[in-house]
Structures are given as structure tokens and as C-alpha cells.
Amino acid sequence: MKIEDVYIWDINAKWLGISPFQLMENAGAGVARIIEEKFGKGLKVAIFCGTGNNGGDGFVIARHLSFENDVTVFLVGDEIKIKSEEAKHNWEILKKLDFVKIKTLKDSTQIKGLDLAKFNVIVDALLGAGTKGELREPIKSAVEKINEYSGKARIVSVDLPTGYPSSVKVNCDFAVTFQWDKEEYGGFERIIAKIGYPKELYHLIGPGDVKFALRKKGEHKGQNGKLLVIGGSEDYFGAPYLAAKAASYIVDLVYLAMPEYSARRINDPDLILRPFNGENFIEVHVKRALELSKNVDAVVIGPGIGQKEETKKFVRGFVKQCEKPLVIDADGLKAIAEDLNILEGKTFVLTPHAGEFKILFGEKPEGDLIEKVRIVMEKAKQIEGTILLKGVYDIISDGTTWKYNKTGNRGMTTGGTGDVLSGIIGGLLALGNNPLRASAVGAFLTGFAGDIVKEEMGENYTALEVAKKVPFAIKWALEF
Numbered sequence: 334m335k336i337e338d339v340y341i342w343d344i345n346a347k348w349l350g351i352s353p354f355q356l357m358e359n360a361g362a363g364v365a366r367i368i369e370e371k372f373g374k375g376l377k378v379a380i381f382c383g384t385g386n387n388g389g390d391g392f393v394i395a396r397h398l399s400f401e402n403d404v405t406v407f408l409v410g411d412e413i414k415i416k417s418e419e420a421k422h423n424w425e426i427l428k429k430l431d432f433v434k435i436k437t438l439k440d441s442t443q444i445k446g447l448d449l450a451k452f453n454v455i456v457d458a459l460l461g462a463g464t465k466g467e468l469r470e471p472i473k474s475a476v477e478k479i480n481e482y483s484g485k486a487r488i489v490s491v492d493l494p495t496g497y498p499s500s501v502k503v504n505c506d507f508a509v510t511f512q513w514d515k516e517e518y519g520g521f522e523r524i525i526a527k528i529g530y531p532k533e534l535y536h537l538i539g540p541g542d543v544k545f546a547l548r549k550k551g552e553h554k555g556q557n558g559k560l561l562v563i564g565g566s567e568d569y570f571g572a573p574y575l576a577a578k579a580a581s582y583i584v585d586l587v588y589l590a591m592p593e594y595s596a597r598r599i600n601d602p603d604l605i606l607r608p609f610n611g612e613n614f615i616e617v618h619v620k621r622a623l624e625l626s627k628n629v630d631a632v633v634i635g636p637g638i639g640q641k642e643e644t645k646k647f648v649r650g651f652v653k654q655c656e657k658p659l660v661i662d663a664d665g666l667k668a669i670a671e672d673l674n675i676l677e678g679k680t681f682v683l684t685p686h687a688g689e690f691k692i693l694f695g696e697k698p699e700g701d702l703i704e705k706v707r708i709v710m711e712k713a714k715q716i717e718g719t720i721l722l723k724g725v726y727d728i729i730s731d732g733t734t735w736k737y738n739k740t741g742n743r744g745m746t747t748g749g750t751g752d753v754l755s756g757i758i759g760g761l762l763a764l765g766n767n768p769l770r771a772s773a774v775g776a777f778l779t780g781f782a783g784d785i786v787k788e789e790m791g792e793n794y795t796a797l798e799v800a801k802k803v804p805f806a807i808k809w810a811l812e813f
């Protein structure tokens with residue numbers, strides 16, 4: 334696992350209601366259990382704690398070990414610097430215990446004079462994942478003190494050897510790392526303690542994914558994404574409009590390419606209209622559509638584009654030559670279903686519901702979540718692209734991994750929510766997200782926007798209302 338994944342999962346775990354108190358308790362209990370398993374009981378243990386949450390884990394370890402061992406806690410730093418609620422809570426408990434000795438070490442001279450010879454286990458709970466820059470005093474002296482006993486006592490680091498990855502770091506026998514071994518870690522022995530994260534974190538999309546997908550890049554117009562939406566026909570003008578409108582809340586610029594006939598009905602200053610002559614897209618339009626695509630970061634094609642034979646040829650012609658990441662939706666899916674080979678070598682997302690999935694792949698995704706996942710993954714692997722199967726649970730796979738989404742409600746069966754979804758995915762692709770993340774976050778945000786609308790007006794709403802709540806869904810996630 335990467336540290337980036339852990340950042341996302343921490344937020345999603347909180348969203349599931351898993352509290353920092355639970356995690357800290359499990360972390361501390363896990364380390365204490367491993368220490369007793371490895372070294373037995375009746376130990377003399379020194380636990381060096383910092384004032385952050387790594388230190389908080391140390392307070393919990395002290396309590397767990399105190400039952401059958403002789404424990405001394407060295408708090409390195411001032412008690413008033415213990416900031417987080419969970420660390421403070423565990424510190425207050427510790428202070429009530431008569432059988433745990435506590436010594437506060439506020440400066441390095443106190444640390445330098447310490448004699449630790451009587452301890453057979455030293456726990457390093459000074460600093461962990463929150464370390465910034467070179468070690469400062471008095472932490473630095475505490476690290477040096479611990480290292481004096483390297484080879485004499487068993488040294489166990491909590492999460493990370495304090496100081497890692499710099500050269501001044503605790504020289505531990507092993508570190509107890511939580512839940513996942515991170516790819517970035519190396520050069521010290523690690524034992525993993527699970528701390529109560531459920532399997533959902535691998536697959537369920539939450540606000541952590543959104544935060545990660547929406548980090549702003551530039552300060553200039555156009556640096557935060559340019560999207561082209563191609564859709565509309567003599568029969569439909571609302572569908573491409575909804576896709577473009579939704580995307581306009583995510584990227585800096587949205588170009589909306591539509592047949593002139595229906596483009597005349599659009600009057601929205603947030604969008605840049607690019608009308609094409611006639612009533613429907615036809616093959617001769619491919620060249621100009623490709624030119625437009627050169628100026629953007631991603632393209633959505635399909636909403637309301639219709640199913641005329643000429644139009645389907647246009648879609649296939651465009652997709653085949655387009656070099657930008659693509660979202661192919663609605664009637665666009667029906668056009669490419671006739672020749673999936675044109676997708677070869679492309680970066681793309683297909684967004685079918687179950688019926689469109691059957692048209693694309695000749696098989697209806699049925700069964701429970703796991704069975705549907707199997708089918709979606711298999712097809713994604715086959716076409717070497719990303720598929721988002723829309724449903725009560727949206728399922729997303731790029732053929733290698735899969736995600737699912739549970740936001741949304743019954744009201745979203747209203748026409749046009751699929752167009753909003755494809756617009757948002759397009760926007761997220763234009764921001765530089767990979768297709769899996771763009772689709773996953775797109776599904777989450779669309780459903781969440783729908784949930785916000787439902788809160789306000791019940792289940793009888795329309796897709797435009799969903800699009801307009803997208804910024805609120807994003808704001809909620811970013812502030813989570």
C-alpha cells in the first residue's frame with residue numbers, strides 16, 4: 334500500500350464512523366500484544382512518548398502492559414502540548430494509575446542523565462507519521478538515549494522508528510506498523526498490527542477519494558481542466574447540456590459541441606457553445622470535432638446524440654481518432670457497441686446501466702455484488718478500459734481493481750442524472766485523474782449531490798437540481 338492510499342482510507346474510515354479513539358486503542362493494544370507474545374510477561378518496560386498521536390499510542394500501550402508488567406512512561410515534552418482529544422483522553426487515564434510510573438522530560442539535559450539499565454524493553458512512541466523535517470530537541474536527545482541501549486534492551490518502535498527516514502533515527506529491533514505495510518517504508522523490520530479497518534476501505538468510495546481527486550493545481554484559467562462535451566440531436570438538447578453544466582462546476586472551461594438545431598435552445602453563460610451545422614452529428618463533422626478535442630484535456634461523447642446510422646458513424650470515427658481521455662455514455666455506447674475494437678489503445682470510461690451493458694457485451698450483469706463485480710472486471714480487462722456499471726450500487730473497474738459506490742437514492746431514476754454523471758467524470762478526467770478514480774469519484778459526487786437534493790425537496794426532483802448541488806457535495810467532502 335502507498336501512503337497516499339492510507340491518507341484516503343483514514344478519511345473514509347472516519348466517514349464510516351470509526352473514531353480516532355477506536356483506532357488508537359487498537360493500535361496500542363496491538364503493540365502491547367505483540368510485545369508480550371515476543372518477550373513474555375513480567376517485563377520492565379520504558380515507554381518514550383511524544384506529545385502527538387504516536388505518543389498517544391504509547392499511553393495506550395502503557396495501560397495494556399501495566400496489567401502484567403512493570404511500566405514507566407517517559408513523556409518527552411510538555412503535557413500541555415498533548416493536543417488531540419484521543420491522546421489527551423488516554424493521558425488523563427494514565428495519570429490516575431498508581432502502578433504506572435510517569436516521568437516528564439522537558440529538556441535534553443534531563444534526558445542525557447537518564448539511566449535505563451534496568452529496563453529490558455524500550456518502546457519508542459516519540460514520533461510517527463506526523464514527523465516534519467529534522468528532529469528537534471528534546472526529541473533528538475531522547476532518540477540518542479534510546480540508541481545507547483541498542484543491543485542491551487529490546488527496542489520496539491511504534492509505527493515508525495522515530496526520525497525515519499533521516500539518518501538520526503531510533504535503531505529498533507522492529508517497528509509495529511498499523512494495518513498495512515507501506516511501499517515507501519524500507520530499511521527496518523516491520524510487524525503489522527491490524528487496527529480495525531474493514532475490507533470496505535479497499536473498495537467503497539468516500540470523501541477521502543474526493544479530496545484526493547480535487548486537489549487544485551493551477552491559479553490560471555484553464556489550468557484546472559478543459560472539457561469538451563459532444564452530444565445532442567434533433568430529438569435531445571437537455572442531455573448534453575446537463576453533462577456540460579455539471580462539469581462546469583469542476584473544470585475551468587467547458588466546450589459544448591452540439592448540432593446547431595438544438596444548440597439554439599441553449600443559453601448559458603457558463604458554457605462555451607460550439608454549434609455544428611444541421612440537425613444531427615454526421616460523419617463529416619469528425620474533423621472539426623477532433624480539432625476541438627486538441628484544445629481540451631478530456632472529452633465526453635454521447636449524451637442525447639441519437640441513434641441515426643450517420644451519427645453512429647460519426648461517434649465511431651471520432652472515438653477512433655481522438656487522443657484525449659474519453660467518457661462514452663448513453664447513445665454513444667450504442668454506437669461503439671457495434672465495433673469495440675475502436676477502443677484499442679484509448680484511455681476511456683464507459684458508463685452503462687445494466688441494459689446498455691448487455692448491448693455492449695452481450696451479457697447482463699446479474700447476481701450479488703461480488704458476482705456483478707466479477708462480470709464488470711472481466712469485461713473491463715477484455716477491453717482494457719474502465720467500466721462504470723450504474724445501479725443501486727455503482728460498480729467501477731479498470732480490470733485490475735474495483736470500487737463501488739453507495740450514494741444516491743430512488744429519486745435519481747429521473748431522466749438526466751446519467752448525463753450529470755458523465756459530465757462530472759469527464760471533468761475529473763480533465764483534472765488529470767486516472768479513469769478509475771475519475772469514475773469512482775464521479776459516481777460518489779453525483780449520488781451525494783442527489784442525496785443533498787433529496788434532503789431539501791424529497792424524491793421528486795430533476796437532474797438539473799442534482800447538477801447544481803455538485804459544488805455542495807464537493808464542499809462537504811473537502812471539509813470532511
Ligand SMILES: NC(=O)C1=CN([C@@H]2O[C@H](COP(=O)(O)OP(=O)(O)OC[C@H]3O[C@@H](n4cnc5c(N)ncnc54)[C@H](O)[C@@H]3O)[C@@H](O)[C@H]2O)[C@@H](O)CC1
Nearest residue numbers: 356357385386387460461462463464465466467468469492
Ligand atoms: N489513523 C491514524 O492516523 C492513526 C494514527 N495513529 C498514530 O498516530 C501517529 C501520527 O500522529 P500525529 O499525526 O499526531 O503525528 P506524530 O505523533 O507522529 O507527530 C506529531 C508531533 O511531533 C512533533 N514533531 C513533528 N516533527 C517533529 C520534529 N522534526 N522534531 C520534533 N518534533 C516534531 C509535532 O509538534 C507533534 O507534537 C501515527 O504514526 C500512529 O502512531 C494510530 O493511533 C492509529 C491510527
Ligand SMILES: [K+]
Nearest residue numbers: 460491493495
Ligand atoms: K515511533
